[in-house]
Every structure is written in structure tokens, then in C-alpha cells.
Amino acid sequence: MSEVYDLLIVGAGPGGLAAGIYGSRAKLKSAILDKNAEPGGQASTTDEMENYPGFYKGTTGPGIMKEFADHAKAFGTEFLRGTVDEVDFSGPIKKVHTQQGDTYESKVVILSPGATPRKINVKGEAELRGKGVSYCATCDADFFVDLDVVVVGNGDAAIEEAMYLTKFAETVTIIVIHEEGNLDCNKASAEKAMKNPKLKWVWNSTVEEIAGDELVEKVVLKNINTGELSDLETNGVFVFIGTEPHTDFLKGKVELDDRGYLVANDMMETNVPGVYAVGDARAKYLRQVVTAAADGAIAASAAEKYLSELETLQNDVLDVSKEKPVILAFWAPQVEESIDSIAIVDKVVEEKDGAVGLVKLDTYRAKKTATQYKVSEIPTIVLFKDGKDVGRIEGAKNITPDAVENILKESVEV
Known part of the structure; x- marks a missing residue:
């Protein structure tokens, strides 16, 4: 059993790291618990990053995440290693248990477990991630100016991101598993997309393989009606079939929405006093490094005031x-x-x-x-x-x- 922390942060993505910076700087005894040896979460898998404020010349995901981590360490944040599999938020002191057998106690817990894009799980997808395979148009569209890209998916997010990509790419081809004209997105987006001259459509099809030497060069498509395979040359593949929050261990412990995302207010407070939620696992509009960092700053600042209130109540009143x-x-x-x-x-x-x-x-x-x-x-x-x-x-x-x-x-x- 460890000593009791003021602030225990579960997850070392940009939201968790920012919370560590703000918490430690406020002189709260803060620790970040993460399953990975290197901090950064999803951001650390991004080879190039051009949209983080102040880095218009570009930086790397691992590079900026290392700066985040070093910043937190400089203020005194402790880094712990372990995979969380159980939590107990029932009392004033929160308990977090790991698969490795460790238990950590804290007055406040900030949840930053992250989320990952759903994969199509085809040959070449993992190998070419960051080399033409992307799950974020806002992050990577700028790398495909005047090039041809493919979008996999046909829900609201996929169609919105595809239309965003048309501002950069020469053509955007959407691979749709349904019959011609049948989309899963809302009707207004579908009508708008159908009128966009830069959008092309391949119906009744799925992606069987993503291929290329160092960079994406083509996709292999399968017509689900005929079983026929065909090649489509492309410079990039954007996959938008949803994301999966890493919140299974939180079911029944804190409020989740119907998709499994953490529900929190604008102070990052969950429905459990002393428990906060930040980053990609939180129900929110935009999932980016900059918004995750903002979540972390807000949560740590709110937690500081929460702890100050608790201290006043306990010491001066109770x-x-x-x-x-x-x-x-x-x-x-x-x-x-x-x-x-x-x-x-x-x-x-x-x-x-x-x-x-x-x-x-x-x-x-x-x-x-x-x-x-x-x-x-x-x-x-x-x-x-x-x-x-x-x-x-x-x-x-x-x-x-x-x-x-x-x-x-x-x-x-x-």
C-alpha cells in the first residue's frame, strides 16, 4: 500500500500529463499511473504533428509528449507503472488496483484512460499507420494536399471528415459497404456530400488490404455482392468507423454514456465527488492533443479547489x-x-x-x-x-x- 496521494492520474496521455503539470505546480502530491513504459498515449504514435499551437514548423508526437512528461517531472510528478483493473471510489480516499497487484490511494483521481480508433484489421493497416494510414483528418489532412485519398466509413464522422479532406486532397473516395445512395450518416450531410465534386464513391465494397512500399500506394477492394477484388491507387487511407474508449474497468463505478465514454461537466467532474475525467475517453466534441491538455489543466485546477474545500471543512469545521x-x-x-x-x-x-x-x-x-x-x-x-x-x-x-x-x-x- 502506497502513501495517500493528493492527485492520482490514471493514464499518461496529453490530458493526464497536463493534469500532472498543473497538479504538481500547485504543490499537490501528484502521480501518473500508466501501463506503458513511455508516456504519451495515442499522441505518441503520431509521427508528425503540425497543428499543436506554437509548433507550426512541425514536431513529432513522441517528441512533444516527452516534453509534456519532462515538464511534469520537473514540477515533481511521480510516474508509476501498472495496468488498472479495478477501482473503488466509494469512500473519501479513492483506491486504484492494478493487474500487477499494487494498490494506490488518493484523495482525488483524474481518469485519462484514452480511446483508440476502431481498426478495420486488414493486412497493411498496422504497418502503414502514420505512413498514409490515418484516423484523424484534422491531424493529417495537410499532408495530402493535391493527392488522392480514400475514406473508410459512412457514418456522420466519416462523411464530415471526408468533406473536410476535400479542402486539401485532389480527390476523396469513400468506400461504402451499402448499396448505392445508402449512407449511415444524417440526411443533411448525405445530401451535401453527394453534391461535392471532389467526393467519389465505391459502393457495396470493403477494404481487404492496404499496400505500399514505405508509404501507402493502393488499397485492395472487395465487392461484397460478387466477391471480386480490385486495386485502387491512393496516397492515403483515412479510417472513420468509430473509436473505443478504454473504460471497461470503470463500468458501474462512474457514469458512462451509451457508447462507454466518461460523462463529465465543464469542470471535468464526473458524477462521483473527487473523480474527474479528461482526454479522449471523455464524451466531447473534439479529440485532439490541445483539447486533452486543456481538459487536464481544468481538472487539476478544479481538483485543487476541491481539496482546499475538503481541508477547510475537515480542519476548521469537523x-x-x-x-x-x-x-x-x-x-x-x-x-x-x-x-x-x-x-x-x-x-x-x-x-x-x-x-x-x-x-x-x-x-x-x-x-x-x-x-x-x-x-x-x-x-x-x-x-x-x-x-x-x-x-x-x-x-x-x-x-x-x-x-x-x-x-x-x-x-x-x-
Whole structure:
């Protein structure tokens, strides 16, 4: 059993690495757990990268991922090796178990397990990946200016990416398994695609092989009606038949959508307090290195505030309330009446000459604590004794000197 981390990040893709940078820089004890010896996730399989901001002259996926990792290490992020097969998010301390038999504990877990494009699993696909075989038009279209490419797939993503490719390529040929005119994409996209002069169509067909010497030179197509094989010369093959998030180990532990992607809000929070989701395994619009890095930065920053709230609640409220009653006052600077109410509470507590504690929380900065204690009206005061909330007063009109005195007498006999 390891010591308890502040921040344990599962997955060393760009989202996880960015979270490590931001977490460690915020002086959180942070670690990244990944199954691979080299960090980077899918980004590390990209030979050339031209669309990451600041690298217009180009860089490599492995190169920029090494810079990410070195950056995280420089701030003190610890790197751990292991394949996660079980998690326990039920308590305040999260537990992550690996196939290798290790268990790691952390106050916060950031999930960055990644996703991989679905493969067509034909001869030549793996060997020519990054050498003409691609799964991302946004990443690689610029390499095929005035060349001929093939798109495999006919769903929304495939047709949208194919139309995007027409801005660069000379021709884009879409290989469709269905009868002529029958596409899986939405009707509006289908109609638009059919009118695009740069798009060509091969119907009732699948790709049997991708061939080439060093670079893609052709695909071998099979007509599913006749079984006939034919060659189609091309410079590139773009495969868009969906992606697969690596979230099997999270089923039943955190909310997933119907495709298995992690569901998170704009602060990267999942439905489990203290668990965040970033990167390609999160349900999102665009899966790129830059968006994964942004996810990681947001998650680590949100986690820092979450941990700060927990620390304040535990140290200044729950622990202190074991010695004397503590009033936790929820207010907001933009709610003027809450300022007056807090002044009333302040005065009553001051008259108790140290027998009662007072902690004031701005609900905008302490949303988690406000949610935890079901604060629906500002101002609200909650009284704690022996680590438990034992009474409350809600609303400015109800927070009077007599009401505060009464709740203290009734609840803790002060």
C-alpha cells in the first residue's frame, strides 16, 4: 500500500500529463499511473504533428509528449507503472488496483484512460499507420494536399471528415459497404456530400488490404455482392468507423454514456465527488492533443479547489467541532443581505468569547461544500458539533441575533 496521494492520474496521455503539470505546480502530491513504459498515449504514435499551437514548423508526437512528461517531472510528478483493473471510489480516499497487484490511494483521481480508433484489421493497416494510414483528418489532412485519398466509413464522422479532406486532397473516395445512395450518416450531410465534386464513391465494397512500399500506394477492394477484388491507387487511407474508449474497468463505478465514454461537466467532474475525467475517453466534441491538455489543466485546477474545500471543512469545521460548536456560514458577496446576516452571526459568536467557532464560506468558491450540505438559499448557517451538522437557519430574514442564540441553546446548550 502506497502513501495517500493528493492527485492520482490514471493514464499518461496529453490530458493526464497536463493534469500532472498543473497538479504538481500547485504543490499537490501528484502521480501518473500508466501501463506503458513511455508516456504519451495515442499522441505518441503520431509521427508528425503540425497543428499543436506554437509548433507550426512541425514536431513529432513522441517528441512533444516527452516534453509534456519532462515538464511534469520537473514540477515533481511521480510516474508509476501498472495496468488498472479495478477501482473503488466509494469512500473519501479513492483506491486504484492494478493487474500487477499494487494498490494506490488518493484523495482525488483524474481518469485519462484514452480511446483508440476502431481498426478495420486488414493486412497493411498496422504497418502503414502514420505512413498514409490515418484516423484523424484534422491531424493529417495537410499532408495530402493535391493527392488522392480514400475514406473508410459512412457514418456522420466519416462523411464530415471526408468533406473536410476535400479542402486539401485532389480527390476523396469513400468506400461504402451499402448499396448505392445508402449512407449511415444524417440526411443533411448525405445530401451535401453527394453534391461535392471532389467526393467519389465505391459502393457495396470493403477494404481487404492496404499496400505500399514505405508509404501507402493502393488499397485492395472487395465487392461484397460478387466477391471480386480490385486495386485502387491512393496516397492515403483515412479510417472513420468509430473509436473505443478504454473504460471497461470503470463500468458501474462512474457514469458512462451509451457508447462507454466518461460523462463529465465543464469542470471535468464526473458524477462521483473527487473523480474527474479528461482526454479522449471523455464524451466531447473534439479529440485532439490541445483539447486533452486543456481538459487536464481544468481538472487539476478544479481538483485543487476541491481539496482546499475538503481541508477547510475537515480542519476548521469537523475537527474543531469535536471540541466546541462551530457555525459554518454560507454567504456570497453579490447577495447583499447575506453580508448583513454574517455580521449578525459574527457579533453573536464574538460575545461567546471563544466558546463557539465561526467559518465563513463564499458559496461561489465553495460549491462542493454548499452542495454537500444541501444549501439552497443564501445566506444559510449550519451548526456543527462532534463532527456532525446539528442545526441550521436559512434565509436572511430568519438569521437574527435571537435565532442564532436559540439554535446554539437548543442544539448544543451554549
